[in-house]
Structures are given as structure tokens and as C-alpha cells.
Amino acid sequence: SGSGRPPHKSTASGNRGGCSATGSTTATTPDHSHSHDNNHPPPTTHHAIPQPPLCSGTIHLYLGRPIPPPYPSWRLPTARLTPPPSPPFPQRPWLAPLSLITMISSMILFNPITLVLSAAVALYFIARWLLIQSEPFLKHLQIYQVVRAQFLRPYAIVEGVVWPRYTNQLGNNLFQYAYARLRARYLGVRFRAGKLNQDVFHTDVAKLANGKEKAIGENANPFAKAAPFEFIDAECDYTGKNYFTPVRSALPEEMNARAATSVIGEEIKADGKFLSIEPNAFAQDFIFYEREQWLIRKWMCPSVDSHEKEALQADLMGVERDDTIVFHLRFAGKVEGIFADPTYHELPMKFYTDVLKQHGRCARAILVHDPKSRQAAADVAERLKRFSPSVKIIQQCASRVEDFMVMYRAKHLALSVSTFAWWAGFLGHKFKSTIYYPTHVEVAWYNPRRLKTWYNKLLPRDNKYVSVYYTTAGQSS
Numbered sequence: 389s390g391s392g393r394p395p396h397k398s399t400a401s402g403n404r405g406g407c408s409a410t411g412s413t414t415a416t417t418p419d420h421s422h423s424h425d426n427n428h429p430p431p432t433t434h435h436a437i438p439q440p441p442l443c444s445g446t447i448h449l450y451l452g453r454p455i456p457p458p459y460p461s462w463r464l465p466t467a468r469l470t471p472p473p474s475p476p477f478p479q480r481p482w483l484a485p486l487s488l489i490t491m492i493s494s495m496i497l498f499n500p501i502t503l504v505l506s507a508a509v510a511l512y513f514i515a516r517w518l519l520i521q522s523e524p525f526l527k528h529l530q531i532y533q534v535v536r537a538q539f540l541r542p543y544a545i546v547e548g549v550v551w552p553r554y555t556n557q558l559g560n561n562l563f564q565y566a567y568a569r570l571r572a573r574y575l576g577v578r579f580r581a582g583k584l585n586q587d588v589f590h591t592d593v594a595k596l597a598n599g600k601e602k603a604i605g606e607n608a609n610p611f612a613k614a615a616p617f618e619f620i621d622a623e624c625d626y627t628g629k630n631y632f633t634p635v636r637s638a639l640p641e642e643m644n645a646r647a648a649t650s651v652i653g654e655e656i657k658a659d660g661k662f663l664s665i666e667p668n669a670f671a672q673d674f675i676f677y678e679r680e681q682w683l684i685r686k687w688m689c690p691s692v693d694s695h696e697k698e699a700l701q702a703d704l705m706g707v708e709r710d711d712t713i714v715f716h717l718r719f720a721g722k723v724e725g726i727f728a729d730p731t732y733h734e735l736p737m738k739f740y741t742d743v744l745k746q747h748g749r750c751a752r753a754i755l756v757h758d759p760k761s762r763q764a765a766a767d768v769a770e771r772l773k774r775f776s777p778s779v780k781i782i783q784q785c786a787s788r789v790e791d792f793m794v795m796y797r798a799k800h801l802a803l804s805v806s807t808f809a810w811w812a813g814f815l816g817h818k819f820k821s822t823i824y825y826p827t828h829v830e831v832a833w834y835n836p837r838r839l840k841t842w843y844n845k846l847l848p849r850d851n852k853y854v855s856v857y858y859t860t861a862g863q864s865s
Contacts, residue, residue, distance in 0.1 A: 433864075512771040534731060537669035543568035549578045555669050558614050559807025560586075565620070566684050567671040573626045574663055580623040581610045611691075616698075616789045619691035672807070673845045681814070681848070689815055698793040705782070707798040708819070714784075714798035715740065716809035717768060719761040731839050732805055735826055739858045740768065742777050743802045743824045746854065748758040750776070754798075756784045756809075757792050800824075802856075805843050820852050837861060 447856045496502050527773060537555050544551045550572035552564040561584055572579035611617045677684055693699070706712055720732040744750050753772060757765040762785065771783040784794055795801055795812035802824040803809045813823045828841040840860055848854060 411788045416791055439810075466552045467709070540669040541666060541787055542669050542671040543571055545577075549580055549814065550575065551580055551582045551744045553669055554582070554584050557808075558617070559809075559811060560670055560672075562617065562688070562811055563671050563807065564669070566687070567667070567676055569624065569687070570676070570680055570684075571663070574623070576626055576627045576629065578623065578627065581621070583610045584614060599719075616692045616695050616792055617688060619694055620688055654826045672842065674848055675845075678848065683794050685815055685817065688811075692792070692796060695789050695793060698789045699797060701790060702793045705784075705794065706752070707753065707754065707794055709752070710799060710821075711749055711797070712754065713747055713750050713800045713802055713824075714756060714795055715743070716795055716806060716812070717755055717761065717804045717805045718804040718809070719758070719759040719764040731786060731842055733860055735804060736860070737768070737771055739826055740772060740802070742856050744772070744776055744779065746824070746856065746862050747800065747822070750779055752780045752782060754782045754784050754794065757786050758795055805840075807846075810846055814848070817850075817852070824856050825853045827857050829857055829859045831861075 464677060501515050540553060540555070542553055544553050550568050552561070552568035554561045554564055565581060569581075611621055616751075626743050662676060662679075665676075666847055667676065707714055718732070719734055746755075755765050755769055764782075765783055765785070769783060772779060773781055784791060792808070792812055795809060796816040797819050798816070799819060800822045801809075801816075803813055803826060805826055813820065825847055827844055827847060828837075830844075831838050831841065837860055847855065
């Protein structure tokens with residue numbers, strides 16, 4: 389050509405993609421300048437077949453039928469899609485907001501997060517309904533009470549009146565009563581004891597002397613079935629009184645001088661700390677009661693001391709003797725089964741033997757236990773006898789009042805992990821010389837056995853209390 393460019397070459401395989409600017413093709417001659425062996429003979433000479441000026445193949449339009457080649461080099465087929473005209477806006481104006489509402493509702497209703505939240509709300513109301521229906525049964529299941537108590541407070545304020553919120557059994561109820569009454573006193577409002585879950589108590593106790601007292605107890609006193617506490621105050625009005633100083637009449641003579649010299653500012657600070665801490669429904673930490681422990685004894689001891697017959701029986705047993713130790717035994721797991729509180733546990737045998745070692749002069753051991761745990765108590769008695777053959781073992785199992793009075797008036801008392809026994813030692817402080825307190829060794833916060841160390845928080849800072857350490861890790865039966 390006259391352009392001075394080399395002619396276009398087409399390979400022997402018939403490359404159909406090489407197109408010249410003028411649309412013509414030129415035949416090429418083979419190059420025999422290279423040597424070839426027998427295995428690779430030189431290519432044969434042939435004329436190139438004229439090809440169309442564009443690449444072969446089939447082009448499919450977006451909306452159309454296939455168009456076969458050849459295609460002109462200067463014009464490629466294109467698919468021009470024109471969107472259909474949008475329909476006119478409806479002439480009904482009220483349809484626009486309705487459509488918007490429908491769209492938003494669909495987005496909300498079919499959103500995964502909305503569906504999950506709706507399911508959670510529905511499950512909450514279903515679970516709440518089931519709890520209400522099963523409350524008569526669950527209130528006897530202590531594991532339910534323990535879990536429920538973590539989300540409740542030991543009191544409720546209704547129309548300016550403080551009421552205790554009772555859970556579980558008598559020992560726990562006394563803590564809830566004391567905490568709510570102290571809170572009402574600090575706030576300067578009225579206090580009412582309310583009613584216990586009285587059907588959890590045995591019906592063979594709280595037998596009052598005559599019909600009049602029985603009627604008063606059953607109809608008016610919330611602790612009517614909770615002897616020996618059936619005569620504690622059911623209500624009290626603390627409005628308009630000074631609550632930032634101790635009640636002098638509640639303190640023994642040796643503490644009056646120290647209480648009289650207390651700084652009022654420190655008293656107010658202590659009250660503020662009490663009101664600022666919100667415990668769970670059990671309120672079982674001695675920091676709430678340490679400052680007012682003599683006042684709490686004043687509230688409860690008169691009711692206990694009114695049971696003179698049971699007190700005389702305890703004295704006849706010789707509980708005030710120096711060579712006698714009263715042990716309280718609790719076998720919650722064996723007696724209560726699935727209804728047992730999982731945080732309670734039986735003490736290892738080493739605890740009882742350590743008490744005998746520390747006391748050193750024990751000639752008699754009185755074992756106070758529940759009527760349903762006679763066999764378990766007999767096993768402990770047998771093992772104590774083998775450990776110290778000279779010790780006389782006496783098993784005490786009677787009504788709640790009689791058992792409580794034996795511990796209440798004992799000179800030397802060994803507690804179990806029990807709030808019922810704790811109140812016997814705390815309220816009977818004036819009779820006590822030694823209270824052997826079961827103290828669980830400290831464990832790490834992530835250890836499940838830490839749940840069993842709750843009793844440590846109730847240990848008073850008093851010289852009469854002697855800690856006897858034990859552990860529940862790998863204990864022998």
C-alpha cells in the first residue's frame with residue numbers, strides 16, 4: 389500500500405480477529421529461513437481465506453433475537469432500552485400517606501430485630517403468667533426463692549409505710565423484719581410487719597394459752613404460727629422522733645457511757661450508709677445490724693423469754709453447764725431434697741471434732757436437730773462417740789420452741805449454717821460464754837463454692853464468737 393506500513397499478516401490458524409483499516413486482507417508467504425527437523429516439518433503454504441471485517445460470534449441484545457455476523461466495522465448494534473412511562477400519580481390524595489404507613493409498617497414488622505424483640509416480650513409475659521400460676525408450689529422451692537431474692541429488696545414502702553418482704557422460712561423472715569423496721573426508724577415513718585408465708589410453718593407450734601390470745605394471735609399477729617416470736621411488735625410509728633442517736637434503754641449498763649459520748653455526726657453518717665446500701669431480699673450481712681444489735685434484742689427477746697415452760701425444760705437439761713456443748717445440726721440436702729436451698733450445706737465431721745478439741749473440757753454434747761433427720765443425727769452422734777468415747781451424747785428433737793430454747797439458753801453453742809440457729813446465738817447473748825461459729829475458708833471469686841461462704845458475712849465482731857474454719861472442697865461424708 390502507499391502508506392508505507394508493512395502488510396498485515398494472518399497466521400496459519402486462520403486468525404479472524406485481525407482487521408485492517410481498509411477492510412482488506414493480504415496473503416502471507418511462509419518463512420523457510422529456519423531449519424526444521426523431521427519431527428517438526430515446515431508449514432504448508434496456502435492462501436488465507438477472506439474473512440469478514442469484524443470478529444465472528446453472536447451478539448445477544450438485552451431484549452431481542454440473536455443477530456448473526458457480519459457486522460459493519462463502523463457501526464455496532466446497540467440496545468437502547470427506554471423505561472416505560474411511569475403511571476400517573478393516583479388521583480386519591482389519601483392513598484399517599486396510607487402507602488407510606490404501609491411501607492413503614494412492613495419495614496418494622498418484618499425487621500429481624502423487631503421480630504426478636506417481639507418474641508422476647510411475648511416470652512416474658514408467658515413466663516410471668518406461668519410464675520403467677522405456679523407460685524403456690526414455687527414458694528416451697530427454696531432454690532426459686534433464692535434466685536427470686538436476688539432481684540428484690542427486703543422491704544417495700546406503700547403509702548409512706550415500710551413493710552418487710554418475706555421469703556423462705558423463719559430465720560430469713562427475722563432478718564427481713566429487723567431490716568425493714570430499722571429502715572422505717574431511720575426514715576422516720578411507720579412500720580408494719582405484715583403477714584408471713586404462714587403455711588410454710590408447722591401447725592404444731594404457736595399453741596397459745598387461751599382462746600382470747602389465740603384469736604388475737606391468728607387474726608392480728610403476723611408471727612402467730614412462728615413461735616417463739618409470736619409476740620413481737622406487729623407495727624410501730626417512728627414519725628416525729630430522733631433516729632440518729634441510739635436508744636439508751638436498749639443498751640446494757642456497760643455500754644451507756646460509751647453511747648452517751650458518741651458523736652452525733654458519726655451517728656448520722658452511719659445512718660446514711662445504712663440507707664444508701666440496698667441489699668437483696670435476705671439482707672443477711674451483719675453490717676446492717678451491728679450498730680443496733682442491742683435494740684434488735686430488745687424487740688425480740690421478750691417474746692422468746694415469755695415461754696417460761698420451755699425455758700425451765702432447757703435448764704433441767706443442764707444447758708448452762710460449763711462442760712456441755714449444744715450443737716445444732718442441719719441436714720438440708722437429706723431432709724428437703726429438691727426443695728433445699730442450694731447455698732446451704734452440711735458441715736463436715738471435722739467441724740464437730742474441732743469444736744470438741746477447742747473446748748477441751750466437754751463431758752456432754754446435746755445435738756439439736758430436725759425430726760426428719762434423726763438417722764443423720766444418729767450417724768453424727770456415733771462418730772462423735774468414736775472420736776471421744778468419754779463424751780455423753782444427748783439428742784434433742786422436739787417442737788420449734790423447745791429446740792430454740794435449748795440453743796437460746798445454752799452457755800456454749802456450736803452453730804450450723806442456719807439462720808434459725810444464728811438467731812438463737814445472737815438473741816441469747818446474755819447466756820453465752822462461747823459461740824463456735826462455722827467459718828468457710830475464703831475461695832476465689834470465680835469458684836462456684838464461693839456461694840457457700842455467705843454465712844461468713846453474719847459473723848459478729850464479738851469476743852464470744854470463736855471461728856471454727858472448715859471447707860467444702862473434697863470433704864468426707
